[in-house]
Amino acid sequence: MEFKLVKLHTKLRLLNVLYRFLFTLCIASTSYATDPIDQRTADEARKLIDQGLESTIGFEVVKSLTTEVGPRLAGTKAEARARNWGVAKFKELGFSNIRIEPFSVDHWERRHEHVQILSPFPQNLVVSTLGGSISTPPGGIAGEIVSFPTLQSLKDAPLSGLEGKIVFVDEYMTRTQGGSGYGIAVRKRSGAANEAGKRGAVAALIRSVGTDHHRFAHTGQMTYEEGVRKVPVAALSAPDADQLQRALEIGSVRVKLDLHVEAKGRVESGNVIAEIPGKSDEIVLIGAHLDSWDLGTGAVDDGAGVGITVGAAKLILDLNKTPKRTIRVVMFGSEEVGLVGARAYVAKHKDSLINHMVGAESDFGAGKIWRFETNFAPEKLYLADAIHKILEPLGIGRGHNNASGGPDIGPMREQGVPAVTLKQNGWDYFDYHHTADDTLDKVDPSDIAQNVAAYAAFTWIVANLEDDFRPRDP
């Protein structure tokens, strides 16, 4: 009995060894036959993921930027300090080819803003003048409120009849994980003043483009249409928009706006760039924007993105291996006021855009990445699938093939540069977006670590891939 058992045991062990050998052989050959990511790169990418999840580098970079610079509005001295910070940080971390690529931008700064209900219930309202808005006349401007539930309802109104009035566009924004509510809600930011101006109104107010219910007004850029009479415009916090709505339910409401801004013409801004040089002049571009709005310290928008992409590149740097392609990290300047840095980048690098393998910007807050989106030639989607397999253990699903790549990737994407979005969970992004409440305490270090892990693995793979994402026969 004993003897028989030992024999059986030996047989089973042999079978097991044989089975495992054949299985390994099978896996290896499959991998060799179909996986476009070579085994070494894949292993290194997985190692970067493990290191990223353990690393605090991303959070440390956000913390440093938001503490040591704080708010850094495009074109201000604070943004200039942020560029110096960027150069110093890149040097401290050991990057190569560090430089500032300067460009100019329109100056705009808020000086003071004061809005109050004059009658029937005198009280102050919390507002933020929208970026680009003109000032009210000295001493402010008063008028009766005419309310519109949506921008469309204002557009549908006759082109007269609002003379001397103050328009209030009370459109709400829908909260979604992917941020799809923003595209619709943000139209009123320029639309309210433009449509008010066309109809003779003297000023405009909007319900903030945001999803929170705290007493923070959300600022953001607005642009006057050519030839339209300019009127000043400000955003009310959600509780203040509610308050105005309730007052209007009772009767006619007169409001006074006293908004003072300063605009000094063209001033200097710039992109801060650093590299991990590769064996070729092909470029894998990751980045984020360095500027922020003036109200908060820009932790969520977009200090987080700076931390994530710089942190990811630093992990790669510490591999101490030369990638096939050059990894370029860009801190874009003056994003918030109209992608000015992104356009300057494309203008300066137009001849080498063909060498840009991919562009990916982290600019959707500090939430975990949940989807890998691409904008590749259809015949190159097998590469997306292969990269996604490596990222999947981070809780990242496979997304569509219409990735924007992030706002600052837009202009190069238009020029044919393939784009990737490592899409973050934006469920609470528009609670903080463009408010005074966008501060470091809203950033979760473990979420940043997941982002760093994903960016490091993704960037390393693309920097070492045989193939690229462009059409085979362009």
Added chain:
Amino acid sequence: MEFKLVKLHTKLRLLNVLYRFLFTLCIASTSYATDPIDQRTADEARKLIDQGLESTIGFEVVKSLTTEVGPRLAGTKAEARARNWGVAKFKELGFSNIRIEPFSVDHWERRHEHVQILSPFPQNLVVSTLGGSISTPPGGIAGEIVSFPTLQSLKDAPLSGLEGKIVFVDEYMTRTQGGSGYGIAVRKRSGAANEAGKRGAVAALIRSVGTDHHRFAHTGQMTYEEGVRKVPVAALSAPDADQLQRALEIGSVRVKLDLHVEAKGRVESGNVIAEIPGKSDEIVLIGAHLDSWDLGTGAVDDGAGVGITVGAAKLILDLNKTPKRTIRVVMFGSEEVGLVGARAYVAKHKDSLINHMVGAESDFGAGKIWRFETNFAPEKLYLADAIHKILEPLGIGRGHNNASGGPDIGPMREQGVPAVTLKQNGWDYFDYHHTADDTLDKVDPSDIAQNVAAYAAFTWIVANLEDDFRPRDP
């Protein structure tokens, strides 16, 4: 078989009827023998609970006050408008003996406040000057920050060595359902400036007394000690206190404070009072405070309390029955600046305080009531148990016998008036307390309805009780 079953069924039915009859008899006799609340009053109280839970009157009153008056700081024109609102609201609802009982209060209003880090990282900080603070000298005052983790650590410091410095007391507050963290944390509100002044410092900053992590500074009253050199003091929002803390970890920090307040001496304030006259001159007093801080619309503090107590009294009024005792509803003025209205009430009514059966103020936000606390003579606690039985179905537990009755009840409690606290869940109360974010959207109508139900039942019972809560042989 059929016949037998029918017989059994009939027997069981008879037994059931007998059992129910005996049970009812038993309950009724028990109730008669030991319950100090007569059956009719108990039934009416239960009816008031049902009506309260269905009613929107409490929320409508908070909405009206916070919309039609808004912020209403003690001694301001806004508080005077609130008194007029109170008189009009009482009239509209059909109360009797409506009047304003005037008194005077020290005037204090904030004009502007601007605090910035000068070096090493220039940026603005979100602050609120504390009520009662003096202004900084014209043009502001600058100095190096000396940080203390607690008020106690500042008190432990030598009585010199802070000359020319700006003291920062970075003490945190603990979140609890009952608000016990407040009593400890609030000490720094007066303590920081007083201890800073004693030690030669030129100004003081504190981490806000609050539990939130948004960019709202919490204001609140501070008082200078006699003979101590006065220095200006302001509270930083929690994210700004964090920011200052991080900057201090890196090195020395210089800050500039520019705080401007106005104090015009004594001005008029008042308590707004209305009644449901009873058959005797004994008084059951419920109330809340009418004034608020200047930053928010005072929905949670204490519009909610006004809504709850006025709403409860209105339900009683609509019973259209004359209670044994007079029900008095008081909207106290100038609570926030030092219980000035409560003291004026006691001074004016000192001769009739002996007739005050009980005082109960609702001033702990807009959360559900979870505990019935009393301050009765020990031999009268059987009454507390009986009242509690009626309130229990609302999810209200039986609490201790050391109830404060609410801040404005304090002065009359000191004179022997029994107190009751219908203790609210204050878990998030100090997120909004004394901030700009204290607005109507923070008030849940269904929570207010539960409060109205409890106050209506409690008030009606006490107004019709045979016994009282004072010692049998005083």
